[in-house]
Amino acid sequence: MTYRKVALIGLGLIASSMYWAMKRAGMETHVSGYARSEKTRETARRLGLCDVVCDSLEEVVKDADLVVLAVPVGAMGGIAETIAPHLKPGATVTDVGSVKRAVIEAVRPHIPEGVHFVPAHPMAGTEHSGPDSGFASLFDNRWCLIVPDGAPDAATAALEDFWHALGANTERMDVQHHDLVCAVVSHIPHLIAYTMVGVADDLRRVSDQEVIKFSAAGFRDFTRIAASDPTMWRDVFLTNKEATLEILGRFTEELFALQRAIRTGDGDTLFDYFTHTREIRRGILQAGQDTEAPDFGRIRKE
Amino acid sequence: MTYRKVALIGLGLIASSMYWAMKRAGMETHVSGYARSEKTRETARRLGLCDVVCDSLEEVVKDADLVVLAVPVGAMGGIAETIAPHLKPGATVTDVGSVKRAVIEAVRPHIPEGVHFVPAHPMAGTEHSGPDSGFASLFDNRWCLIVPDGAPDAATAALEDFWHALGANTERMDVQHHDLVCAVVSHIPHLIAYTMVGVADDLRRVSDQEVIKFSAAGFRDFTRIAASDPTMWRDVFLTNKEATLEILGRFTEELFALQRAIRTGDGDTLFDYFTHTREIRRGILQAGQDTEAPDFGRIRKE
Incomplete structure (x- = not known):
């Protein structure tokens, strides 16, 4: 039909x-x-x-x-x-x-x-x-x-x-699984990106101008998703509360473990963690969901 | 010369x-x-x-x-x-x-x-x-x-x-300012990206395959920077400990404020926060440090 x-x-x-x-x-x-x-x-x-x-x-x-x-x-x-x-x-x-x-x-x-x-x-x-x-x-x-x-x-x-x-x-x-998967691949990444952009903006000793100027070093990837529609995202977090709070809990737990490794100078933990995450990236390229073109395939504006 | x-x-x-x-x-x-x-x-x-x-x-x-x-x-x-x-x-x-x-x-x-x-x-x-x-x-x-x-x-x-x-x-x-600016625009964004990718990978109820398949919804932007050289990044965190721990502290503080807004259903706080971060994105585009081409200027691989 x-x-x-x-x-x-x-x-x-x-x-x-x-x-x-x-x-x-x-x-x-x-x-x-x-x-x-x-x-x-x-x-x-x-x-x-x-x-x-x-x-x-x-x-x-x-x-x-x-x-x-x-x-x-x-x-x-x-x-x-x-x-x-x-x-x-x-x-x-x-x-x-x-x-x-x-x-x-x-x-x-x-x-x-x-x-x-x-x-x-x-x-x-x-x-x-x-x-x-x-x-x-x-x-x-x-x-x-x-x-x-x-x-x-x-x-x-x-x-x-x-x-x-x-x-x-x-x-x-099914409904439950949808909301959990989306919390992981979309909702929490957006929340984190919003937070990081907010932190950068709020930091008095680093000017907005500097943040913008030097954004290509990694920060840029966050601002892209942190520019999405505010109404849509407000509603997402208000209505997928359970799954987002769960994943957020897992995220901070993990972040604290890495923070502890930094504080104690535990280089092996950091190295192993960073090595492991590379594999996931390779999977995404193989699945055709992104490009590995230089500079991430972005067309540079002069 | x-x-x-x-x-x-x-x-x-x-x-x-x-x-x-x-x-x-x-x-x-x-x-x-x-x-x-x-x-x-x-x-x-x-x-x-x-x-x-x-x-x-x-x-x-x-x-x-x-x-x-x-x-x-x-x-x-x-x-x-x-x-x-x-x-x-x-x-x-x-x-x-x-x-x-x-x-x-x-x-x-x-x-x-x-x-x-x-x-x-x-x-x-x-x-x-x-x-x-x-x-x-x-x-x-x-x-x-x-x-x-x-x-x-x-x-x-x-x-x-x-x-x-x-x-x-x-x-x-100067040295101090360099290390702080880089913690904000580069080091912490990388650490957060590594963490998010690690969380996704570690979550038993969402398969790696799902994470990879549905990555275009936001997660993809994190995996890109989480695929960077592990040795380089281990050394960055071990040697810029002071600034990264400071910014990480600010980040978690901010994240907890948003988490609280989600938990209490405070939509106004979320909306205001998400609106504000849009401005920074606009600044980056104006500074010529990124493209606003559709799909973020990526060349899609078939």
Whole structure:
């Protein structure tokens, strides 16, 4: 089954990239879009984002076979409640949130009988946000995790086909495991990056100018992810509290062990630790999830 | 003054990149190279790295106007002691170490009268190491920090000219400030990245395969710097203990504040923190130290 009409709710980086990826794939699907802010809707209309940009939630979901909730996690419940009476029987509702247990708890109670809810999480992004930040290749070769959570197999398979057409690979996962995996590979790395950037900024004896000037020495890799959308990340941490606090506990435990090795001058512990972590990097290169081009494949700006 | 003969001691990423950058600049300097391991010397000869690869420290520094210590920080003192009797009067000794106080303490006592010691730190690198990892453009538009520490201005200025020819910008800094700035922009980011990669690897419920597969969600940015040379980084932490422990203390303090905000559900604190860190990222882009190309400017491998 292909969707004849898709409704995108929230026109930020993910939804706008989905639209361009759908166009690139040559889908003949009709796409309606909605954003809460009038300014975003105007920008979307100017960019030609979506076949039609609607001014209400009721309008955008009308007749849609697939409704995509592409808003911060904290806003999903309210939207689900508003759109519920207007959903077409047999439609599928999905989302693109970075956490799944909280989204399911907020959205599922509002889903009417005869409508399927298939939560999903495309693991792709940049540090940019807004309707003009999207591009067709964002999902290419990236993973979209699908958390069927009891949805019928036909609805799940149709959503998987849709994501494949957008360039992504898919993998099914259960809710708990999704939230733990994401805490490890995404949420805690982001929190740590935010913290490191905050520390650098707060240190009076090292000026901001110095931090910026000399950032290529390692710090730069942190600022990239620490520039991501604040609303999205606030909601991630508020709604994936359990897993993030657990991984954070493991992280500080490990960090304290290395801190102790530094304090006591235990070079062997440091050396062994640093040697071991190299292997993981090699695995990532082999899996095609990064490049080993010089200077990390960045194009230098003069 | 230009150096007629340059001796490179330690033929890893930095020294090999220096050689290729010197060739690219069309310098007519004679370059001799030395590495402790016979295998490295053989690789260097095979690659045509250096005009001559020597089998002893005595031989490599003979008649050299500039001697570059490009070995791990912990090895510099011993090398300085060995080469001291063979240094040409009027020569300059420099290094490329990531810490400066410890290098100065280890090297300066061995420098004979009439020889100048001008410590330096080129802030450039990749996660690769060894004689075959170098490339001519490594230092382009990067910073090389110069810590004159009492060296005559003529010797310092000559070294600065040399680094400019290799593509780098230079800035003079005092020892203490150098070690603090580097702890912030480089040493602690590396330690944190190593820790995060270690945590992910150690977590039994999330497989290594999953961590690797889904790394593009943020974790990837950490593995890159956590793949750097273990010997180099062990020595950095052992020799910049004071500054790294100080910044680490600040980091954990800050991290605990965010952890508390997550635990208590304090969304405003999280949002404000994440908003503020965006500004620093913008500064880095404006300073030309990174690209804002989609997918962080990485060239995707199929």
